[in-house]
Amino acid sequence: MVRGLLRTSNLPQLQNLIKRDPVSYKEEFLQQWNHYNSIRQIFQINPDEQTSHFRELVTFISQARDLFIHVAKFYPAETSEFPSHLSCLLLESYGSLSPDIRHSLIQNLVMLKNKGVITSFDLLKTLFPLLPRTTSSSLRGVIRKTILTDIKTANQRTKDHKLNRAVQAMLFGMVERGMGGMVLGDKVLTKELWKKGIWDDAKSVAIVALGCLHPVTKVQSASLHFFLGSDEGSEDSQDESDDDQTIDVKSLDHKRDVKKKTRSGDKKMRRMLKTASKLYDLLQKYDARFSLDHKILVMQLLGRVTALHQLTILGFYTYVLKYLTHHQLRAPTILAVFAQSAHALTPPDALIPAVRKLAHEFVHPGVGPEVVTAGLNAIIEICRRQPWAMEEDLLGDLIAYRKSRDKAVMGAARGLLQLYRDVNPSMLKRRERGKTASMGMAQGAQPAPFGYVEKPAVDIEGLTGIARAKISPAQQATSQDYAVFESATMATKEANSKQWPGLPR
Numbered sequence: 001m002v003r004g005l006l007r008t009s010n011l012p013q014l015q016n017l018i019k020r021d022p023v024s025y026k027e028e029f030l031q032q033w034n035h036y037n038s039i040r041q042i043f044q045i046n047p048d049e050q051t052s053h054f055r056e057l058v059t060f061i062s063q064a065r066d067l068f069i070h071v072a073k074f075y076p077a078e079t080s081e082f083p084s085h086l087s088c089l090l091l092e093s094y095g096s097l098s099p100d101i102r103h104s105l106i107q108n109l110v111m112l113k114n115k116g117v118i119t120s121f122d123l124l125k126t127l128f129p130l131l132p133r134t135t136s137s138s139l140r141g142v143i144r145k146t147i148l149t150d151i152k153t154a155n156q157r158t159k160d161h162k163l164n165r166a167v168q169a170m171l172f173g174m175v176e177r178g179m180g181g182m183v184l185g186d187k188v189l190t191k192e193l194w195k196k197g198i199w200d201d202a203k204s205v206a207i208v209a210l211g212c213l214h215p216v217t218k219v220q221s222a223s224l225h226f227f228l229g230s231d232e233g234s235e236d237s238q239d240e241s242d243d244d245q246t247i248d249v250k251s252l253d254h255k256r257d258v259k260k261k262t263r264s265g266d267k268k269m270r271r272m273l274k275t276a277s278k279l280y281d282l283l284q285k286y287d288a289r290f291s292l293d294h295k296i297l298v299m300q301l302l303g304r305v306t307a308l309h310q311l312t313i314l315g316f317y318t319y320v321l322k323y324l325t326h327h328q329l330r331a332p333t334i335l336a337v338f339a340q341s342a343h344a345l346t347p348p349d350a351l352i353p354a355v356r357k358l359a360h361e362f363v364h365p366g367v368g369p370e371v372v373t374a375g376l377n378a379i380i381e382i383c384r385r386q387p388w389a390m391e392e393d394l395l396g397d398l399i400a401y402r403k404s405r406d407k408a409v410m411g412a413a414r415g416l417l418q419l420y421r422d423v424n425p426s427m428l429k430r431r432e433r434g435k436t437a438s439m440g441m442a443q444g445a446q447p448a449p450f451g452y453v454e455k456p457a458v459d460i461e462g463l464t465g466i467a468r469a470k471i472s473p474a475q476q477a478t479s480q481d482y483a484v485f486e487s488a489t490m491a492t493k494e495a496n497s498k499q500w501p502g503l504p505r
Helices: 008-020 026-045 051-071 082-092 099-114 120-133 137-154 161-176 182-195 202-211 217-228 235-240 249-262 266-272 276-285 292-309 314-323 331-341 348-362 369-385 392-403 407-423 435-442 463-470 473-499
Strands: none
Touching: 008 026, 082 099, 082 120, 099 120, 099 137, 120 137, 120 161, 137 161, 137 182, 161 202, 182 202, 182 217, 202 217, 217 292, 276 292, 276 314, 292 314, 292 331, 314 331, 314 348, 331 369, 348 369, 348 392, 369 392, 369 407, 392 407, 407 435
16 A cells, blocks of 8 residues: 555545545655655756756646645645745746746746745745746736735735735836836736825835836836826736626716726826936936827826926926927827926926917918817817916917917917916906906006915924924023023013113113
8 A cells, every 4th residue: 555655646536545644645645745855856956957846847847736736734844944945946947948838837836825835925936926027927927826815915904014015116216127027016016006095105106107117118107107097008907907897877977986996097107206306307308219199198297297296397398499399299198297297386488488479370271170179179188287487479369369260279269368467467458358357457456477376385383393302402491591591681671671761771
């Protein structure tokens, strides 16, 4: 019976017997375990030459995996290093393994984690480095789905902050080392976990913010799409969708509401304040290398961050000038980006050249009415955010298009006229101001100048406490003594003035 059990073909029978009586069959298990260790050690001596032992080792593991995994809980001391052996085999000999063996070893680690032999962090620590090295799309999908499922399961009831911090630290390291596997972290992993509400903190946003400055253009694009809230290029994330999902109108409405809340952009954009200037430097440095679509992505993110934080990146407005032509590819998108980047604190001197160029390129009789309409609407949006970006003589030329025969052009010109009737009628001629604006000007209403603040800052909250904390105890005692002395002096002067009212003070 024992001789039969030692044969590899009878390992399932040995496994069944160990489950019934692990103490009695410990010796038989140790013989199989020692056989496995001997093959592994021979292979480690010279991996390049011991190919036959390597094949034997892989074959034995594939045959004995059920035995080792299912009985590991019965012999924890003897099999404590078995998970590390599998991890080392995957990480160190990944290129020599066939896709089937790689898949088998990954399944072994997942089974060990499900049985509580290893932790989630141990599993993820092995799977993350495999992503940039995996060329098989199917295997990459398996690894990705395993990572996402494991993190979701760990945070199902309550958030596992320890695991989340550890995984985020690994992602930070991948970005800093320039590993292409960060595409997962930005485009799929962080995106999916953000939608699920598992990773919704500053660290998650910081990971993707680093991806915006990644040397690989594909990683940059995925990170930019994350902040812009677009789903382009997200075909890889379809692998993680549930197979049993059915079309339900209520479910779709709920997802749309959740998307509006979680992907609104404000929470993510607030973390991008420090990255804005670096993004502009990146755009200017690699202007010749980036494609037009990629440059527009960077400009879109810059425009949103600039508008949200009311930043002033003067070079950005100069950079966009060369794209403000009516024959430029994707001109409507560029116009929208430029209009969005303007705000009340943008210096008018930075916007006046752009408005002038828009008028010269888009608003003239040599182009079609749809081009004139687009140019007028872009100027309206810029001037709505910064009314002082318009010159008085240029405004008169633009509102003259309200007499155009094209309805779209006429409506856009009337919209510009109405805008300046509301915000600054003094720039219009008397006959163009309208009754309401003329009455307001007669009553002394004036537009607020650039940089005007209704309630200027008087003090900074908490500044007094900081100043007190910086004063030493000796200085505090001296100031108190001086205050006592000053109060005593004032009391003496008041007493003398009451006793001798005729004396000069």
